[in-house]
Amino acid sequence: MQTLKTTTIVSAAFLSLLLSACGGGGSSPLDPRPSSSATSSAGQLSSGAASSVDTVTAQKLGAGTGASFREGEIDVTNDLTNLSAGGTTTLSVYVVTSTNTPSATPIQISFISDCVAAAKATLRNGANESVSSVTTINGRATINYRADGCSGTDTIYASANIDGNVKNAQVNLNIAQGNVGSIQFSDATPKQISLKGSGGTETSLVRFRVLDENGAALSKAQVLFTIASTPGNLTFTPTSAESDSEGYVTTRVTAGNVATPVSISATVVGTNISTSSSELVISSGIPVQRSVSLSASKLNPRAWDRDNEEVSLTMSMADDFGNPVVDGTAVTFWTEGGRVNPSCFTLNGTCTVSWYSQDLRPSNGRVTVLAFASGNETFTDTDSNGRYDAGEPVENLGEAYLDENESGTYTLGERFVDVTLPGHTPLTRDGPNVSAVYNGTLCYSDDANICTKDKVTVRKSIILSMSSPSGDLSLWNDENCSTSPFNGSIAGARSIVYLLAEDINGNSLPNGTKLTTGNPVGITTALDTAVPNSPNAACIPLSVAANPGAPISATFSIKAEVSSSESFSKNFGIRFE
Ligand SMILES: [Ca+2]
Ligand SMILES: [Ca+2]
Ligand SMILES: [Ca+2]
Ligand SMILES: [Ca+2]
Known part of the structure; x- marks a missing residue:
């Protein structure tokens, strides 16, 4: 019975809101609300009894009902508006009719406060779910409040749309400061x-x-x-x-x-x-020369006959204390051949750029890449006081240069990073001719004969081979494959010879090239490897042994397989004497 009545009222109120929005209002002949006789009848219900439900239009929002209805207020359990830190209470409001009788119409009531908005208080419904609104049941809406870091006065506001009008109610809670x-x-x-x-x-x-x-x-x-x-x-x-x-x-x-x-x-x-x-x-966060590394994903890219073969170059830098240099430290890259992205900025001490093959290709196929940054000279902090003191050993640093001819020294014509260090001439960019004072952040002396805070250029170079897919294979007696060519004759039944695998410029074959032996006659030998990641031609030891009872002459081949479709091989003969 109660359920049916409520359902009727919901529809009625809903239509009423619609009509109100259309400018119709209660005077519309379509107004489905109960007749005045029903109002009069409902008005006779005993006032203040929460269980008594009026069936006419809801009008007001407040605390209590009947004679004790206080419009615009929120009820607090037992009127206890002073809460302890972390305390809880229950807040309630009534929606009542003109006669202060609870309205049966379910109406949504929204609650908010500064502390709730700041997540320092929570509102929960009867099911202990965090909510910001609840719906009236028999005219009453309740919500549980918990202080959760809130202190001082928190004003809670309730609002509802009642018959097309927004109605508000509020109450102040005083919440004690918590203990630390x-x-x-x-x-x-x-x-x-x-x-x-x-x-x-x-x-x-x-x-x-x-x-x-x-x-x-x-x-x-x-x-x-x-x-x-x-x-x-x-x-x-x-x-x-x-x-x-x-x-x-x-x-x-x-x-x-x-x-x-x-x-x-x-x-x-x-x-x-x-x-x-x-x-x-x-x-210091400033790179120091001794803690600078440059690495490449490949040192022997197949770059001689292909453009845009990519190599990743990573610069890694730490400061005097081994800590990463400050994020955003700029690293600049120069290259002698191919093309390199100009700079990168460190994150956690490293940053990476790409080098690509293209012209210029140096005639010897060897490209010097220089990476550099502004930093400190290396010194030995003998007394470990975190600063440079007179007499502490310094590794003096000249200006950085692109060592194209791999001489290890500055050669006239090589590009250099001009930072105008004291005490050197443009032709000697390195070593002993540079003034022997410490230059770096950890200088705290005013005496320029001891040290200065001048930045120097910390740097590392790397050599890339622009490797070609063709080349030569040869055998050597010496482990460097450089001084003693193998003449085909071995004293005894076994020995080690050295295989030199080189590209057309005498550099490494392309990264990943496989080297294998095959077709052995009268000999035991086995090789199945890839060229090392190096710009230099591979020099690989090869064990050879005469088969028992075989003739003194033996033959085998070595194959260099650059890719599945590209390879070259060479046959070798050996006499065991
Ligand atoms: Ca010191
Ligand atoms: Ca040089
Ligand atoms: Ca070069
Ligand atoms: Ca110096």
Whole structure:
């Protein structure tokens, strides 16, 4: 019976809303609402009894019913509007008719507050589901409120669309500040900062978070920052702070002139609750020559007869302390032949560019690639104080150059990186003619005869062979395949000879070329390998042994297989004497 009645009213209210939106309203002859006699009849129900349900149009939103109805207010269980930190209560509102009688029409009521919006309080329905609205049953809507980090006054607003009109109700809850439960290290941004005066980012924001006993963010907690020692005059400010509405406190650490890991401690004032940060590293972040590596995915690409064969080149760099250079450190690439992308910027100490085959192809097929960056000279920090001191050994560094002829020294005509170091001439870009002072970030002396902060160029070179798919195979007596050609004669029944596998320029055959022996007559030998990843021609030991009872002359072949369709081979004869 009750169900049927409610269903009827739902349809009626729905139509009424539609009509209202069309400008019809209650005066429309189509108004399906019950007659005035029904209103009068319903009005006779005893006021204030929640179980009594009016069957006419809902009109108002508020607390209570009947004579105790308070329009625009939200009821709080037992009128307890003061909650403890993390406390809970139940909020309720009534939708009533003009006679303050609960309306049977199910109406959706939305609830919101600042703390709910900030996720510092939650609203849940009877099924313990997180919700922002509930629907009235017999005119009443209830929702459970829990403070979850909220403190101070939180005003809860309820609103509903009642017969085409928005109605509101509200109540203030006063929530006590929680007790400090814990303080946690949150983050350091960035996690690595550069030494003072090194030109990098020198400050980091170190953040902690104060939580109450319920694990909710605790605001307005006073936190004191401390640090055990301040090497190199590193500083932090402020030395104390009040937690914000999210529970966070922050101090800014500024690097000094000593590379060191830093840990800031944070203590909640008036408690023994404290914690320490991790992660923050103060380092130079500047590449040092001894910690620079350049590698290539292939050192012998098949580049002699093909354009756009790709080789990946990766530069890896660390600073004086072995830490990655600061992200974004620029690396520049030059090449003697082919084409290379001009630069990359490091992430976690490395970055990669691509080299591609094309003209120019040096006549000897060997291409020097140079990668360089602005950095520090290498020195030995004898007293381990993180800085250069007079007398500490320095590996002096000249200007970088593209060593096209692989001489290991600057040759007139080779391109160089001009940084105008003191004490050298343009023709001697390397070594002893450069001034023997330390040049780098870890110089803290004003005496230019001891050191300067001048940047130098850290660099690495790599040789790529533009390898051809054809070439030559030959046997040698010496393990370098360079001084003693094999003359076809072996004393005894077995020996080691050396196979030289080279391309038409005397460099390595293309990467992946397979070398195998075949067709042996009177001999035992086996070779099944690929050319090493090197620009240089392969020189591979080969064991040869006369078969027992065989003639003193033996033959076999060696095949170089560049791809499944490209190979060349050569036959060899051996006399065992
Ligand atoms: Ca030192
Ligand atoms: Ca040279
Ligand atoms: Ca060259
Ligand atoms: Ca120097």
